[in-house]
Amino acid sequence: MRCFRPLTGPRAVNWVGDSSIFGQxxxxxxxxxxxxxxxxARFGADPPRVIALHGWGRNHxxxxxxxxxxxxxxxxxxxxxxxxxxxQAGGAAMYADLISPILDTCKTPVxxxxxxxxxxxxxxxxxxxxxxxxxxxxxxxxxxxxxxxTVNTPLRYRLGRMLHSWGxxxxxxxxxxxxxxxxxxxxxxxxxxxxxLVTVVNESYEKQLRSISAPVDLVWGDGDNAAPPEIAARAExxxxxxxxxxxxxxxxxxxxxxxxxxxxxxxxxxDALG
Numbered sequence: 001m002r003c004f005r006p007l008t009g010p011r012a013v014n015w016v017g018d019s020s021i022f023g024q025x026x027x028x029x030x031x032x033x034x035x036x037x038x039x040x041a042r043f044g045a046d047p048p049r050v051i052a053l054h055g056w057g058r059n060h061x062x063x064x065x066x067x068x069x070x071x072x073x074x075x076x077x078x079x080x081x082x083x084x085x086x087x088q089a090g091g092a093a094m095y096a097d098l099i100s101p102i103l104d105t106c107k108t109p110v111x112x113x114x115x116x117x118x119x120x121x122x123x124x125x126x127x128x129x130x131x132x133x134x135x136x137x138x139x140x141x142x143x144x145x146x147x148x149x150t151v152n153t154p155l156r157y158r159l160g161r162m163l164h165s166w167g168x169x170x171x172x173x174x175x176x177x178x179x180x181x182x183x184x185x186x187x188x189x190x191x192x193x194x195x196x197l198v199t200v201v202n203e204s205y206e207k208q209l210r211s212i213s214a215p216v217d218l219v220w221g222d223g224d225n226a227a228p229p230e231i232a233a234r235a236e237x238x239x240x241x242x243x244x245x246x247x248x249x250x251x252x253x254x255x256x257x258x259x260x261x262x263x264x265x266x267x268x269x270x271d272a273l274g
Contacts, residue, residue, distance in 0.1 A: 030060075030082055031073070034101040039082035044071035047107040049273075050266060053077060053099070053118025054255075055140070056197065062115065065259040066266065071107070075099060077118060079193045089195035091203050092117075096124035109134030109214075111269040113262070115255050116140045116226065120200060127208040135269030136216040139254040139262060142227045143235040145204050209238040215272060216242045217265035221250030221257065 030039045041060045042048065050072035052063040059081035060074035067074055076083040078098050086098060099121065103110065112133055114122030119141025126133045163169045216239050220232045229246055236242045245265065250257045 030076075033073075033075075033105065034098070037084060038075060038078065038099060038102065040073045040075040040102075042073050043067045043069070046071040047105065048073040048110065049107050049270060050111045050113060051075065051099075051102060051106065052113040053115070053121050054080070055116030055118055056080075056200075058115075062253075062255045063113065066113070066255055066263045070266070070270075073102065073106075075102065077121065079196070085192055086196070087192075089192050089199060091196070091199040092120040092124045092205075093128075094196075095121040096128055100125065100129060103129060103132045106132075108132040109273060111135040111137065111266060111273070113137040113266060114139070114141060116142070116252070117200065119143070120203065120205065123205050123208045123212070126214060127211045130211075130213060133214055134273045135214050136212070137219065137262065137265045137269060138216060138235075139219045140221065140224050140227045140252045141235075142201075142231065143205050143209065144231050146228065147230055147234070206238060209235055213240050215269065217269060218242060218244040219247065219254055219258075219262055219265050220244065221247050221252060221254055223250060224252045226252040 029041075031042045032039055039060075041064075048071050050067060050070055052060070052067060052072065052074040054060060054062045054074070054077060057080065060076050063072075063074040077095060079085040086094065088094075103125075109131070110133055112122045112125060112135075114120070114136070116139075119138040120143075122136060122138065123141070123143065126136055218232045218236055220227075220229045222229060232244055232246075236244045245261065247254065247258050247261055250261075254262055
């Protein structure tokens with residue numbers, strides 16, 4: 001089922017009800033999890049019923065306005081914010097394993113909210129522990145490869161990779177090319193985190209999406225260039241129980257651009273759990 005909700009601008013929030021639920025100052029002391037390998041902000045006094053997972057290069061603060069007033073936890077994913085870098089490289093499945101212990105501190109089943117990279121992790125987590133997760137809210141997640149992938153990599157970079165694969169240039173030369181032509185996220189990352197980024201940007205989650213039986217809310221900005229709405233539409237078709245909402249005038253960063261719309265989806269999934 002698809003819903004289309006126009007908003008008045010890229011930072012606009014349409015909310016009918018008590019706006020005080022989002023609060024004015026959401027800075028919360030961090031709590032450690034999994035023997036100090038993870039940190040996150042706790043909301044509310046009772047065991048969490050919502051887990052929020054942020055995007056690449058972001059941190060737990062992205063969800064402050066979405067979670068205020070709930071029993072929830074917003075995690076700094078490993079390698080971001082206060083959480084230490086993973087001990088080795090891997091993909092979204094590895095991240096799901098790393099954060100899985102948090103479910104044992106929650107009142108299950110929980111609602112998992114994932115933005116962008118965090119949504120990749122949420123999909124794997126739900127596929128691995130279906131009994132513990134009663135609903136998903138995904139936004140701006142590159143769940144599938146784009147329908148029409150275009151090659152826009154500079155010619156010099158493509159030639160450099162080819163020469164490197166043939167053993168004609170060394171690792172240092174290729175690394176200089178990557179530093180010059182790689183994405184902003186790639187240039188900002190280093191070591192294990194760079195290897196993780198290379199892994200996850202090449203992943204696609206058809207198998208995991210088909211395995212999910214929990215209801216899923218897909219909340220997407222119509223101006224999302226990082227994960228275009230066509231990805232959400234194709235993901236909706238693979239899910240057993242999904243609702244797609246397209247937000248007019250909103251970009252990739254729905255948690256900050258349209259927190260009320262995201263909160264509405266979270267509340268819907270919580271209400272369904274009872």
